[in-house]
Amino acid sequence: MVSAILRLTLDQVEIRRGGRCILGPISLTIEGEGITILLGPNGSGKTSLLRAMHGLERISGGKVSWQGPKDRVRARQAFVFQSPVLMRRSVLDCIAYPLLLDGVGKATARRRAADRGAEVGLGDLLENPANSLSGGERQKMALARALIRAPEVLFLDEPCANLDGRSTREIETILQSARADGTRIVMSTHNVGQARRLADHVLFLHDGLLRESASGCEFFTAPATPEAMAHINGDLLP
Amino acid sequence: MNDILQGLAEAGRLVITLDPDLAEITARSLQVTVTATVIASAIGLPLGAWLAVNRFRMRRVVIALLNALMGLPPVVVGLIVYILFSRSGPFGVLGLLFTPTVMIIAQVIIITPIIASIAHQAIRELWADYHDLLISLNTTRGQRMRALLWDGRRALMTASLAGFGRAIGEVGAIMIVGGNIDNATRVLTTAIALETGKGNFALALALGFVLIALAIAVNLALHMLSRTERGSRW
Numbered sequence: 353m354v355s356a357i358l359r360l361t362l363d364q365v366e367i368r369r370g371g372r373c374i375l376g377p378i379s380l381t382i383e384g385e386g387i388t389i390l391l392g393p394n395g396s397g398k399t400s401l402l403r404a405m406h407g408l409e410r411i412s413g414g415k416v417s418w419q420g421p422k423d424r425v426r427a428r429q430a431f432v433f434q435s436p437v438l439m440r441r442s443v444l445d446c447i448a449y450p451l452l453l454d455g456v457g458k459a460t461a462r463r464r465a466a467d468r469g470a471e472v473g474l475g476d477l478l479e480n481p482a483n484s485l486s487g488g489e490r491q492k493m494a495l496a497r498a499l500i501r502a503p504e505v506l507f508l509d510e511p512c513a514n515l516d517g518r519s520t521r522e523i524e525t526i527l528q529s530a531r532a533d534g535t536r537i538v539m540s541t542h543n544v545g546q547a548r549r550l551a552d553h554v555l556f557l558h559d560g561l562l563r564e565s566a567s568g569c570e571f572f573t574a575p576a577t578p579e580a581m582a583h584i585n586g587d588l589l590p
Numbered sequence: 591m592n593d594i595l596q597g598l599a600e601a602g603r604l605v606i607t608l609d610p611d612l613a614e615i616t617a618r619s620l621q622v623t624v625t626a627t628v629i630a631s632a633i634g635l636p637l638g639a640w641l642a643v644n645r646f647r648m649r650r651v652v653i654a655l656l657n658a659l660m661g662l663p664p665v666v667v668g669l670i671v672y673i674l675f676s677r678s679g680p681f682g683v684l685g686l687l688f689t690p691t692v693m694i695i696a697q698v699i700i701i702t703p704i705i706a707s708i709a710h711q712a713i714r715e716l717w718a719d720y721h722d723l724l725i726s727l728n729t730t731r732g733q734r735m736r737a738l739l740w741d742g743r744r745a746l747m748t749a750s751l752a753g754f755g756r757a758i759g760e761v762g763a764i765m766i767v768g769g770n771i772d773n774a775t776r777v778l779t780t781a782i783a784l785e786t787g788k789g790n791f792a793l794a795l796a797l798g799f800v801l802i803a804l805a806i807a808v809n810l811a812l813h814m815l816s817r818t819e820r821g822s823r824w
Contacts, residue, residue, distance in 0.1 A: 408725055426728040437723035440716075440741040449737075450727055 359383030365414035386552030390540035397560040398540035430503040436494035444478040488519030508539040597795025619777040626697035638709025659703035668763030696763040701753035712745035
């Protein structure tokens with residue numbers, strides 16, 4: 353499946369807050385298929401960049417452009433936050449909510465949400481209140497909710513931060529299968545191992561600037577900048 | 591002290607014998623106040639949600655004004671409604687003065703700001719939680735307000751109950767616009783005022799205890815129906 357709303361182009365995008373430039377200027381394009389990993393240490397601007405792409409963050413300069421009319425572009429993306437937003441509803445109703453927004457009937461929405469929930473391994477917890485879930489389960493619920501509209505582009509902001517190995521593996525499996533279904537994934541992480549496992553393409557950020565953009569295998573075998581090299585090797589960046 | 595005991599005894603007697611006058615004015619109290627609370631909630635709850643999700647130039651002023659209106663003196667509201675609905679007033683032709691309808695109108699004016707203000711506080715916090723998700727999901731303003739009102743319904747019940755509490759115990763406005771007419775507009779609070787004036791303390795106290803019991807009963811009933819404060823529910 354070739355996405356209709358890609359490609360995504362950022363042209364000299366800048367975000368300034370309180371007189372300080374926290375991101376950019378950054379220019380890049382995202383198109384084609386696969387998983388793009390935003391890699392970089394804390395505070396390097398990964399979250400701001402993701403939010404700017406998705407349209408959640410007000411940009412101070414430059415331009416973010418998608419293909420097609422604005423409403424369609426907005427409706428065909430989904431975003432998974434670092435700490436999942438829990439609605440005060442049951443797990444099932446949380447997952448079904450985006451379908452209800454699209455005008456899908458309640459019974460149909462709940463049935464499809466139940467299928468999605470089961471796919472991500474929440475089958476036994478669907479009737480529980482969302483806030484009773486554990487950290488890993490919350491993230492899986494957020495993933496199911498994001499995927500239920502079958503988005504063309506899925507953004508994830510550190511979905512596995514604070515999760516143990518098992519939950520991380522389960523989430524990576526879900527992401528791989530979404531990728532196989534043709535969802536274009538853009539995800540931030542500061543975990544080099546995870547980046548290595550998932551990345552088709554890597555964008556390396558440092559101090560709010562895009563320092564490197566390369567295919568996954570190129571990036572990990574021969575990083576072009578000393579900062580990227582240090583990050584891959586687990587050295588602490590200044 | 592003796593008066594209070596007598597009042598309690600009288601209250602017990604009135605309730606046990608199902609005194610028809612008591613039943614009538616209690617029913618009217620409930621009818622007027624419940625109707626006013628329903629109407630004020632239908633206006634105030636969406637208004638609170640609307641104020642929480644919208645950003646506009648005069649927003650702070652509107653919220654400050656709403657908070658100030660919570661302290662609206664009922665007597666003044668009663669006076670203004672009286673003037674508006676009196677024979678020579680703009681709504682005089684409707685002939686509503688000294689009817690339960692105009693009492694409901696006065697109470698709606700008094701409690702709508704309370705309900706809207708408390709609802710706004712509750713929904714503002716929920717909106718802070720939901721903001722990113724609802725923006726990300728490309729929701730319309732209407733959809734955002736609906737999600738917030740539905741998911742915040744238990745906190746919003748508190749807002750409505752606060753309005754109910756203010757209205758059921760209110761006497762200044764409904765005395766003026768209703769006139770405390772026997773068999774027509776007499777409610778518990780105006781009856782208490784009347785009996786106190788006549789020096790009939792036992793009956794006045796009895797009515798007072800019935801009023802308090804009524805307020806508690808309505809609150810308890812709603813809490814049980816909506817099952818708040820239970821384990822993992824919100």
